[in-house]
Amino acid sequence: MREPAPGRDALYAAPLATQLPFRFDAAVADVFQDMISRSVPGYGLTLQMLAVAARRFAQPGSACVDLGCSLAASTLAMRHHVPAGVHLLGVDNSQAMIERARALVARDSAQAPVELRCADILDVELPRASLAALNFTLQFVPLAERAGLLSRIAAALLPGGALVLSEKLAFEDPAEQELLGELHHGFKAQQGYSALEIAQKRNAIENVLVPETLQMHRQRLHEAGFRRVTVWLQCLNFVSLLAIR
Ligand code: GEK
Numbered sequence: 001m002r003e004p005a006p007g008r009d010a011l012y013a014a015p016l017a018t019q020l021p022f023r024f025d026a027a028v029a030d031v032f033q034d035m036i037s038r039s040v041p042g043y044g045l046t047l048q049m050l051a052v053a054a055r056r057f058a059q060p061g062s063a064c065v066d067l068g069c070s071l072a073a074s075t076l077a078m079r080h081h082v083p084a085g086v087h088l089l090g091v092d093n094s095q096a097m098i099e100r101a102r103a104l105v106a107r108d109s110a111q112a113p114v115e116l117r118c119a120d121i122l123d124v125e126l127p128r129a130s131l132a133a134l135n136f137t138l139q140f141v142p143l144a145e146r147a148g149l150l151s152r153i154a155a156a157l158l159p160g161g162a163l164v165l166s167e168k169l170a171f172e173d174p175a176e177q178e179l180l181g182e183l184h185h186g187f188k189a190q191q192g193y194s195a196l197e198i199a200q201k202r203n204a205i206e207n208v209l210v211p212e213t214l215q216m217h218r219q220r221l222h223e224a225g226f227r228r229v230t231v232w233l234q235c236l237n238f239v240s241l242l243a244i245r
Helices: 026-039 043-057 073-079 095-107 143-156 174-190 195-205 214-224
Strands: 063-067 087-092 114-118 129-135 157-168 228-235 238-244
Touching: 026 043, 026 095, 043 073, 043 129, 043 157, 043 228, 043 238, 063 073, 073 087, 073 095, 073 114, 073 129, 087 095, 095 114, 129 143, 143 157, 143 214, 157 214, 174 195, 214 228, 214 238
Parallel strands: 063 087, 063 129, 087 114, 129 157
Antiparallel strands: 157 238, 228 238
């Protein structure tokens, strides 16, 4: 198991000769906790809300699943609040993330069993679950695969089970898109990222992270079989939805 280096993200700090598309490789995994905390307004609160969801929705004899688990932050947020008899499954297709996540889970004090699997969430067989987290992951899944994935999650959830879906948003109104994009960059600047870092990261992530509108998410969740869909957190162009089966 590889111990995660709790590094500060400076991956885009120096001018890059060639700009490669963003990948969840070892360099990103090493600084991921810092990167996501300083890039996603409300990220810490989404983790706190997953703990609230675990208390409300996790049922003994079922699983809580964390799809696109990265360093298992959402898994661990749930793990500390599930009742006895719940097991957790975290899935990520980045080997670098899973290696570091295993080390973090090994150091964690909670008791509920955790399995971390290096796999594509589009292929993995989902266990019978009472709570699922897609915390900033659907945005990396090809558009054509998103509806099928949500239907599979809905089918795996017990009646009354819930999905927490957190995403970066796009807006139909160009002025709203521009304003919230600008404010998001303002947030990143306030978190200590330079203008060069913000610009180089934006170029790297373009076409890798593909955001959609809130209306699209709501509609697709209903079509997948969720009977209640509600926004329970939003900060700028980042939203978290609670969808109940
Ligand atoms: C958190 N949820 O800290 N199969 C498996 N994993 C995938 C796939 C896929 N098809 N596509 C992307 N990933 C975490 C944060 S990060 C969000 C999630 C971000 C994985 C990818 O390897 C990465 O680890 C994660 O999804 C997205 O609560 O970086 O903005």
